[in-house]
Amino acid sequence: MKIPAANRSFFLFLFPLFFVFHGFVRNARFIRVTDCLVLTGAYFLAALILYLLFYALLRNSINAALVASFVMAFYLFFGFIHDPLRKHSIFLHRYSILLPVFLGLTVLLTLYLRKKAPFTRLSLYLNLLFLLSILYDGATLTWQSLQSRSPRFSTVAVFSEGQPACDTCAKPDIYLLVFDEYTGSRTLRDVYHYDNHGLDSFLEAQGFHIQGKSRSNYWFTSFSMASMLNMSYLNGISHPQALTSDDYTNVWEPLRKSEVVNSLIAKGYDIVNLSPFDLPGHPSTVSQPFIATNTKLITYHTLADYLERDFGYVLQRFIPRASKLGNVYKTNETVISRTIQASSLHPARPRFIYMHVALPHSPFLFDSSLHRRSPEATNVDFRLKDYLDYLPYTNLQAKQLITAIKGNSGGKAVILFMSDHGVRAWHDVSDFSYFFNNQNAVYFPDRGYSCLYDSISNVNQFRVVFNKLFRSNLPLLRDSTIFLQDSE
Structure with a gap:
C-alpha cells in the first residue's frame, strides 16, 4: 500500500524514536536494546495508523502528521499532564474531564487544519528538532560509554575478594x-x-x-x-x-x-x-x-500505564x-x-x-x-x-x-x-x-x-x-x- 506523501513528515516517526531513545539513554544500564526495538516498532505502527486515519479526514500529509503527533504526545506524556493537575487538586486531572477535553481539542485541531494549507515550515522545524535531539542523545550515549564513571550509589567495602577460604565448610543450599x-x-x-x-x-x-x-x-x-x-x-x-x-x-x-x-x-x-x-x-x-524495570522505565508516564494502574480492576472483571x-x-x-x-x-x-x-x-x-x-x-x-x-x-x-x-x-x-x-x-x-x-x-x-x-x-x-x-x-x-x- 502506498503511503501518501508520508516522507514529508519525518517528525511523526522521529518523535516516538526520540521518546524511546531518550529513555534508553537515561537508563542504558538497565534496559535491553531488543526490548527498545520492539517498543519503537509498536509506536511506529501506532503512528502510522493515526497518520492514515487523519490523512483520510484531511487529505493533507503534513497536517495529518501534525494531528497524529498531537495524539501521540498526549499519550506518551500523559503523566506529566495528569500529575501536576492532581498534585495541585485541579479538577481537570479527573479522567472524566481530561480525556474528553483532549478529545475535544483533537477534533478542533482537525477541523482547523482541514481548512489550512500545509504547515511546511512547522514540519521542517519539527523534523530538525527531533533529528538534532536524537543526535544529541546519541552523542551523550557515546560519551557515557567512554567514561569509566563510578556508580551513583556505592557500598562501603568489597567482600567477594580476599575472604578466607574454608575448604572444610559445608555448602548448603x-x-x-x-x-x-x-x-x-x-x-x-x-x-x-x-x-x-x-x-x-x-x-x-x-x-x-x-x-x-x-x-x-x-x-x-x-x-x-x-x-x-x-x-x-x-x-x-x-x-x-x-x-x-x-x-x-x-x-x-x-x-x-x-x-x-x-x-x-x-x-x-x-x-x-x-x-x-x-x-x-x-x-x-x-x-x-x-x-519499574526494563522498558517500564520509559513508559511509566504513558496513558496506558496510568489507565492500567487506575482502572485495571475493570479489565480484571472480564480478562x-x-x-x-x-x-x-x-x-x-x-x-x-x-x-x-x-x-x-x-x-x-x-x-x-x-x-x-x-x-x-x-x-x-x-x-x-x-x-x-x-x-x-x-x-x-x-x-x-x-x-x-x-x-x-x-x-x-x-x-x-x-x-x-x-x-x-x-x-x-x-x-x-x-x-x-x-x-x-x-x-x-x-x-x-x-x-x-x-x-x-x-x-x-x-x-x-x-x-x-x-x-x-x-x-x-x-x-x-x-x-x-x-x-x-x-x-x-x-x-x-x-x-x-x-x-x-
Whole structure:
C-alpha cells in the first residue's frame, strides 16, 4: 500500500524514536536494546495508523502528521499532564474531564487544519528538532560509554575478594524467601492488634529462629534489597528526604553488582534468580507490575500505564489474567511454584535461590476467609484492614512453600524467611519506626542460632550467615534505619 506523501513528515516517526531513545539513554544500564526495538516498532505502527486515519479526514500529509503527533504526545506524556493537575487538586486531572477535553481539542485541531494549507515550515522545524535531539542523545550515549564513571550509589567495602577460604565448610543450599512488605509479628501485635501466633508457632515447630525486633534499613524495596544484598549501607543518597526518579533508577546498579551474589559465586554456588532484580550475571526472569524495570522505565508516564494502574480492576472483571491484578496473582503463583520446583532438584553444586513475591503487598487479592475478593473491592486505596485480612492467605502460601523446601531438601538447606520492610500504614501510626520492623525468621540445619540476635537489621543478615557458614569473620555494622521520602 502506498503511503501518501508520508516522507514529508519525518517528525511523526522521529518523535516516538526520540521518546524511546531518550529513555534508553537515561537508563542504558538497565534496559535491553531488543526490548527498545520492539517498543519503537509498536509506536511506529501506532503512528502510522493515526497518520492514515487523519490523512483520510484531511487529505493533507503534513497536517495529518501534525494531528497524529498531537495524539501521540498526549499519550506518551500523559503523566506529566495528569500529575501536576492532581498534585495541585485541579479538577481537570479527573479522567472524566481530561480525556474528553483532549478529545475535544483533537477534533478542533482537525477541523482547523482541514481548512489550512500545509504547515511546511512547522514540519521542517519539527523534523530538525527531533533529528538534532536524537543526535544529541546519541552523542551523550557515546560519551557515557567512554567514561569509566563510578556508580551513583556505592557500598562501603568489597567482600567477594580476599575472604578466607574454608575448604572444610559445608555448602548448603541457601534460600532467601522475601515476602514484600510483611510486617514483623511484634508490630502486628503491639500496634495493629493482630495476632500472628499461627505463623510464628509454625516457624518455631519447623526449627526456625525468629528475630522479633528485626528491622529493615530502608523502607523502600529497591533500597532495602540493594543494602541487604551488599551487606552495606548505600552511599550516594544526596537527599534522603527528596528522592528523585533517578535515585530509583540508580539503586539498581548495586543490585546488579551484589556482593552477596558475587561472594557465593566465588564459593562455587549457582544462582537461581526468582526476583524482579537483575543480579550479577543473572538477569531477572520475573516481572513485578509495581517495580519499574526494563522498558517500564520509559513508559511509566504513558496513558496506558496510568489507565492500567487506575482502572485495571475493570479489565480484571472480564480478562482476569490480562489485568495488573491478574498479573500479580499469576506472578506470585508462578514464582512460588518455580521455587518449590527448584527445591526438588539436587544438582551437584550448591545453590543460592532468591525468591521475591508481592505478598502481603497490595493488591490484597484475598479476604480473611481465603476467598478471592472482587476487582472492585481490590482496587481501592490502602486500608489496614485489607492488609491484615490478606495475611491468612499469605501465611498459607509461606507455610506450603517452607514445608515443600524442607521436605525436598531433607532439612539440609538454609532458609531465610524475610521481608524487605514492614507495612507503611501512614494513617494508622504516629511512630514511623514501626514501618521498619520486618519479618525475619532463619532456619539453619544444625539449629545453631547463637550468632543471631533479636534486633538484627537486614544489612547484617548475610554477614551473620557468611560468618556462620563460611567462617568469613565479617564485622557487624551498626544497626540503623534511614528514613527516605520521595521529592513529591
